[in-house]
Amino acid sequence: MRPSSSNPSEPAVRVLYWFRTDLRLHSSPALHAALALQPEVIFPVWTWDPNYVFAHRVGVNRFGFLLECMQDLSASLTALNPNTKLLVVRGAPQTVLPRLFQEWRISHIVYEIDRAGYGARRDLQVSALASQAGIKVISVVGNTLYDLKEVVELNGGKATLSLASWHAAVKKCPQPARPLPAPTTFPPLGDTSFSQAYPSLDVPIDYSTDLNNGIRNREVTCFDTFSGPKGDFGVPAIDELGLSRPTTSIRGGESEALRRLAVFCADKDRVAHFSKPQTSPAEFDPPETTLLSPFLKFGCLSVHEFFWRVRDTVASWEGGGPGKKPATKEPENLQGQLHFREMYNAAEYAEGIHFGRIYKNSVCRFIDWDLRDEFGQDGAKIIPRPLGDPRAEEWFLAWKEGRTGFPWIDAIMRQLRQEGWIHHLARHSVACFLTRGQCYISWERGAEVFDEYLLDWDPCANPGNWMWLSASAFYHMYYRVYGVQSFPKKYDKTGKLVRKFCPELSKFPDQFIYAPHLAPLEVQLSAGCVIGQDYPMPMLDDVAEKKRCMTRLKVAYALGLYGSDGAVLDGTADSLLKEGYRQALAGIKSDKKQGQKKSRTVSGGDGPSPSNLTTDVKTMATKELKHGSGSIEGFLTKKRKRD
DNA sequence: CGGCAGTTGTCCAA
DNA sequence: TTGGACAACTGCCG
Numbered sequence: 270m271r272p273s274s275s276n277p278s279e280p281a282v283r284v285l286y287w288f289r290t291d292l293r294l295h296s297s298p299a300l301h302a303a304l305a306l307q308p309e310v311i312f313p314v315w316t317w318d319p320n321y322v323f324a325h326r327v328g329v330n331r332f333g334f335l336l337e338c339m340q341d342l343s344a345s346l347t348a349l350n351p352n353t354k355l356l357v358v359r360g361a362p363q364t365v366l367p368r369l370f371q372e373w374r375i376s377h378i379v380y381e382i383d384r385a386g387y388g389a390r391r392d393l394q395v396s397a398l399a400s401q402a403g404i405k406v407i408s409v410v411g412n413t414l415y416d417l418k419e420v421v422e423l424n425g426g427k428a429t430l431s432l433a434s435w436h437a438a439v440k441k442c443p444q445p446a447r448p449l450p451a452p453t454t455f456p457p458l459g460d461t462s463f464s465q466a467y468p469s470l471d472v473p474i475d476y477s478t479d480l481n482n483g484i485r486n487r488e489v490t491c492f493d494t495f496s497g498p499k500g501d502f503g504v505p506a507i508d509e510l511g512l513s514r515p516t517t518s519i520r521g522g523e524s525e526a527l528r529r530l531a532v533f534c535a536d537k538d539r540v541a542h543f544s545k546p547q548t549s550p551a552e553f554d555p556p557e558t559t560l561l562s563p564f565l566k567f568g569c570l571s572v573h574e575f576f577w578r579v580r581d582t583v584a585s586w587e588g589g590g591p592g593k594k595p596a597t598k599e600p601e602n603l604q605g606q607l608h609f610r611e612m613y614n615a616a617e618y619a620e621g622i623h624f625g626r627i628y629k630n631s632v633c634r635f636i637d638w639d640l641r642d643e644f645g646q647d648g649a650k651i652i653p654r655p656l657g658d659p660r661a662e663e664w665f666l667a668w669k670e671g672r673t674g675f676p677w678i679d680a681i682m683r684q685l686r687q688e689g690w691i692h693h694l695a696r697h698s699v700a701c702f703l704t705r706g707q708c709y710i711s712w713e714r715g716a717e718v719f720d721e722y723l724l725d726w727d728p729c730a731n732p733g734n735w736m737w738l739s740a741s742a743f744y745h746m747y748y749r750v751y752g753v754q755s756f757p758k759k760y761d762k763t764g765k766l767v768r769k770f771c772p773e774l775s776k777f778p779d780q781f782i783y784a785p786h787l788a789p790l791e792v793q794l795s796a797g798c799v800i801g802q803d804y805p806m807p808m809l810d811d812v813a814e815k816k817r818c819m820t821r822l823k824v825a826y827a828l829g830l831y832g833s834d835g836a837v838l839d840g841t842a843d844s845l846l847k848e849g850y851r852q853a854l855a856g857i858k859s860d861k862k863q864g865q866k867k868s869r870t871v872s873g874g875d876g877p878s879p880s881n882l883t884t885d886v887k888t889m890a891t892k893e894l895k896h897g898s899g900s901i902e903g904f905l906t907k908k909r910k911r912d
Numbered sequence: 913c914g915g916c917a918g919t920t921g922t923c924c925a926a
Numbered sequence: 927t928t929g930g931a932c933a934a935c936t937g938c939c940g
Contacts, residue, residue, distance in 0.1 A: 431938080432919085433917090433939090545919060546919055547920085599919085601919050602919095605919070606919090694920060697920065744918085744936090745935040745936045746918080746936085748932090748935080749920095749935095750921065751922090752922065755922060756920095759921095822935095823934090826936095914940095915939090915940090916940105917937095917939100918935100918936090921932105922931105922932085924929100924930090925930090925931100926927105926928085926929085926930105
C-alpha cells in the first residue's frame with residue numbers, strides 16, 4: 270500500500286490534491302495521476318478563495334450548489350476511507366497553499382488543468398510558488414474532451430469562431446479517452462495540525478469592490494478563521510457568506526449528477542433522437558434537456574463519462590432499422606452540445622482575459638449598445654459602472670427583475686432567479702430581447718446577470734453565448750429575431766412556464782397568455798389580473814424596437830469594428846456609429862418620401878438609402894478618421910488582425 | 913471569386 | 927404541416 274514508506278531512503282510521497290472544478294471521484298485523470306504516485310498520505314484540499322466570494326458575481330444558488338457538491342465529495346471520500354475527507358482551507362490559494370506545503374511537508378501538488386479566466390492565471394501563480402518551494406507540480410487535462418491548447422495551436426493560434434473551424438482542428442486530435450474508473454481505496458490524511466496560527470486573509474475586505482455586496486444581508490464570516498469555525502476544515506455554511514437560503518430546487522453533487530445521467534440514459538430512444546432545437550424551453554418539471562450543465566461546470570460529472578455514456582447508449586439502441594427514425598447527428602445531438610462547450614473554451618483560451626467583455630476583445634464586434642462596460646484612463650474597468658441612458662437603465666432593471674410586461678421574457682427571468690437554470694432556448698429568448706432584438710443593451714450587462722444567477726456559469730460559455738446571441742461573434746444573422754409571442758407558441762400554446770413563474774397571469778386563457786395586455790378588460794377582470802396594475806404593460810413596442818435595432822446593427826456591421834480596433838480603444842467608435850445611424854434614418858425617410866421600394870437591386874438612386882448605406886458609412890468613416898485621432902489600419906477592413 | 917450552409921426566426925399562403 | 931418570401935450576414939469550400 271505504501272511503498273514509499275517501506276524504503277526509508279526514499280522521501281515520502283505526500284500529495285496535496287487540489288480540488289477546484291473537478292468535484293468528483295469518477296473519471297478524474299488528475300485524481301488518477303495523484304493515486305498513481307502511491308502516496309503515503311493525500312490531503313484533499315479546497316481553497317476557499319476570496320476572489321470568488323468578492324470579485325466574481327456569484328448568487329446564493331450557485332454558492333449553495335457548490336457547497337452541496339463539496340459536501341457530497343467529502344462524504345464520498347470518507348466512504349472510501351474513514352480517515353479522510355475534503356479539507357476546506359479559507360484564504361487565497363496563492364497565500365494559503367505555500368503554508369500548507371511547509372506545514373504538511375507536501376512533496377507533490379496535483380490538480381486538473383483549468384485554462385480559463387481567473388482560474389488559469391491563479392494556476393500559473395500557484396505552480397510557480399510550488400516550484401519555488403521545491404514541490405513537484407502535476408497538472409492534468411480533465412474537464413474537456415480535447416486538449417484546447419493543442420486545438421488552438423492546430424487552428425493557427427487563433428480562436429475557433431465557428432463549428433467548422435473547430436471541427437477542422439479537432440479531427441486531427443486523438444479521440445476522446447474512455448472514462449477512468451472511480452478509486453475503490455483512498456490513502457489517509459496526514460497530520461493536519463499547524464505549528465502556528467495563520468490569518469485567513471492577508472488584506473482586509475474592501476466592500477466597495479465586493480461585487481456581491483448587494484445580495485448580502487449580513488457580515489461575511491467565512492474568512493474569520495483559517496480552518497473554519499470548528500477548526501475542522503469543514504465545508505462553509507451559506508450564512509458564513511452573508512447570504513440567505515438558496516431558492517433552487519436543483520441539488521448539487523457527484524451522486525446527483527450520476528443519478529441524473531442514469532435516469533436520462535435509461536430512455537435510449539430519447540438519447541438517440543435528442544435534438545437540441547426541438548426540445549422545449551417551456552418545460553421545466555421535468556425539463557426536456559439533461560440539466561447536467563451545472564454538474565459539468567463544477568466537475569461533478571466528467572465530460573468523458575457523459576460523452577461515452579451517450580455514445581454507448583446510442584450504440585446499444587435498437588430503435589433503428591427500416592422505416593424508423595435514424596439517430597440524430599451532430600451538432601444537434603447530445604455529443605454536439607459538448608462541441609459548443611469546447612469551442613467556446615478554445616476561443617476563450619486563444620483570446621485570453623478580454624473574452625468576457627467588448628473592450629480590447631478582438632473576436633467581438635463593436636456595436637454601440639447602451640450600458641456598455643466603461644474603462645478608465647488606466648484601462649481598468651470602472652466599478653461600479655457609471656449609470657447610462659435612463660431609459661436603458663430602466664429597461665435593464667425590468668429585464669433583470671422579470672417585469673418587462675412580456676410574459677415569456679418575465680417568466681424566464683423569474684425562473685432564472687429562482688432556479689438558477691433555464692433552457693438554452695429560453696436563454697436565447699431573453700438574450701436576444703436584451704441585446705439585438707429589442708433593448709439594444711450591451712451583452713455585458715446580460716452576461717453579468719447570468720453570472721450571478723446561473724448555476725452553470727462558465728467563463729467561456731457564458732460570454733461566448735452572449736456574443737453569439739447578440740450577433741457580436743460566432744453568429745451573424747442579426748435579422749433573425751425571436752418573437753416574444755410567436756417563439757414560445759411554437760413550443761407551448763398553453764403557457765405552462767408563464768403560469769408557473771408569473772402566477773398573477775395564471776388564470777388568463779391560452780389565447781392571451783403571451784400577450785395579456787391584448788385581452789379585453791372583462792377577461793383581465795375575470796382572470797383577476799388587470800394589466801398595468803397587477804402585471805405591467807409591455808415596457809416597449811417590440812416591433813418598433815426590433816426595426817430600430819436592425820438598422821443600428823446594419824450600421825455597426827457596415828463599419829465592421831471590433832473591440833480591439835483603434836477607434837474603440839480611443840473612444841471615437843461611438844460617434845462613428847451614431848453618425849452612421851443618423852444617415853441610415855435619413856435614408857429610410859427619403860425612401861418613404863419618394864415612395865421607393867427598399868430593394869437591393871435598386872441602386873444608383875439619388876440620396877442615401879439603405880441599399881447604399883454601406884458605401885456611405887465607409888466614406889464617412891474615412892473622413893472622420895482623417896480628422897480624428899484614430900488609426901486607419903484595421904478600421905475599414907472587416908477582417909481583424911488576429912495574428 | 914461565387915455559391916452555399918449556418919444547431920435553435922417570422923409570417924403567410926397553400 | 928410545409929414551403930417560400932422576407933432581408934440579408936459571415937466563413938468555408940470548391
